Amino acid sequence: MFDSNFSRMFNNNFNISEALTSLYVTASEVSxxxxxxxxLIKLTLLQDDLKExxxxxxxxxxxxxxxxxxxxVDDVQSTLVFDQPRRFLRVLDSVA
Incomplete structure (x- = not known):
């Protein structure tokens, strides 16, 4: 699946706590x-040194x-179109 180089990179250069906190905040906002x-959650659970x-x-x-x-969800774009049409339209309006 993942080689040992990926595991070392994940452990050394990636702040798991910050990523999980950011994920929780974002997921709470967009549902x-x-x-x-x-x-990310799966890889985090496979780590030996997780904090409480x-x-x-x-x-x-x-x-x-x-x-x-x-x-x-599998695809963010389908979520924007079907689950949150108003937010999606606001994003389109701000881009135009």
Missing amino acids: YITQGDRE EEYRIINRLLYSIRRGWIKL
């Missing part, structure tokens, strides 16, 4: 997580998913 976000705070953030995300507050 979904993507496949990439799920991969990181476990709590993951548990909060999983609880929100179980309750239906956060959805799992």
Whole structure:
């Protein structure tokens, strides 16, 4: 699956706590997580040296998913079009 170089890079150059905190805040705002976000959670859980705070953030995300507050999506663009049309239109208006 992933080679040892990737694991070393993930451990040395990546702040897991900041990434999880950012993921939690973003997911709470937009009400979904993507496949990439799920991969981040999976890779984080495979680490040996997780802090209690990181476990709590993951548990909060999983609880929100179980309750239906956060959805799992494969494609962000389809989510913008179908689940949040008003936000998507505001983004289009700001770009134009």
